[in-house]
Amino acid sequence: MAILVDENTKILVQGITGSFGGRHAQLSLDYGTQLVAGVTPGKGGQLFADQVPIFDTVSEAVEATGATVSAIFVPPPFAGDAILEAVDAGVDLVVAITEGIPVMDMMRVRAAMEGKKTRLIGPNCPGIVTPGLGKDSHGGCRIGIAPGYIHKRGKVGVVSRSGTLTYEAVWQLTNLGLGQSTCVGIGGDPINGTTHLDVLKMFNDDPETEAIIMIGEIGGSNEEKAAAWAKENCKKPMAAFIAGATAPPGRRMGHAGAIVSGGKGTAAAKIEALRDAGIEVAKNPSDMGQALVRAMG
Numbered sequence: 001m002a003i004l005v006d007e008n009t010k011i012l013v014q015g016i017t018g019s020f021g022g023r024h025a026q027l028s029l030d031y032g033t034q035l036v037a038g039v040t041p042g043k044g045g046q047l048f049a050d051q052v053p054i055f056d057t058v059s060e061a062v063e064a065t066g067a068t069v070s071a072i073f074v075p076p077p078f079a080g081d082a083i084l085e086a087v088d089a090g091v092d093l094v095v096a097i098t099e100g101i102p103v104m105d106m107m108r109v110r111a112a113m114e115g116k117k118t119r120l121i122g123p124n125c126p127g128i129v130t131p132g133l134g135k136d137s138h139g140g141c142r143i144g145i146a147p148g149y150i151h152k153r154g155k156v157g158v159v160s161r162s163g164t165l166t167y168e169a170v171w172q173l174t175n176l177g178l179g180q181s182t183c184v185g186i187g188g189d190p191i192n193g194t195t196h197l198d199v200l201k202m203f204n205d206d207p208e209t210e211a212i213i214m215i216g217e218i219g220g221s222n223e224e225k226a227a228a229w230a231k232e233n234c235k236k237p238m239a240a241f242i243a244g245a246t247a248p249p250g251r252r253m254g255h256a257g258a259i260v261s262g263g264k265g266t267a268a269a270k271i272e273a274l275r276d277a278g279i280e281v282a283k284n285p286s287d288m289g290q291a292l293v294r295a296m297g
Helices: 019-031 058-065 076-088 103-113 163-175 196-205 222-233 267-276 285-296
Strands: 010-014 034-039 052-055 069-072 093-096 119-121 127-130 141-144 153-160 180-185 211-217 238-243
Touching (some): 010 019, 010 058, 010 076, 019 034, 019 141, 034 058, 052 058, 058 076, 069 076, 069 141, 076 093, 153 163, 153 196, 163 180, 163 211, 180 196, 196 211, 196 222, 211 222, 222 238, 238 267, 238 285
Parallel strands (some): 010 034, 010 069, 069 093, 093 119, 153 211, 211 238
Antiparallel strands (some): 127 141, 127 180
């Protein structure tokens, strides 16, 4: 089952001929992902890695290959339009890896996506991985920049605002023998497409996912909203970690969304909400895997 993507999902990459997009497109191919198309205007008709056809537009790529997911590796000034091009082409999911997309562009994207079927993950996110069932869990679906080799197929869902902490949690789980159903990095920008709560609901409905790790950070209130929902609706064991507990008051830390304002969005408030929901809170980043072990009893 897993959520959002699996080994049968057909992926296209916008910006596949750039150095960053090309490098990670190759890593996805090596992982066994069904990468069926690339899109770079003006380079249609070429091949990536001697096997993946490149198209001038997303609509051409979708029509020719049946791709249902687009990964965005387009430079920030053009990434908003790239997302909207994928939405107009009717893909089910857009995973925007690009960091630094102007806030006004993302406001325009969010407004234009209202009522459309396409789900957006990101921007400024590490992407999504559903590990495969083959040797070393290869043969699943890797979209974005996460290191594929740390993943292992299993029954733990991971959702996180932080890319690095996603990798740390996954590596701890794998070393504990706890594989993952799907790992979703939602990104740290203030205007993004998918929240902790959105992913938590999907994990709660997924029969393959039997436990959940949720990783948040200071700023905003999405973690509190997810905790409140979990308290009333989620019966699966959950662990969580909130980054930024030692951040000096009033200072912006890391992600654009990690801004504490009006006394809201502090680590203490988030941790209190999580504990009130019966969620096991990790003491520090190295405790995330063990926190889930404790939650699972």
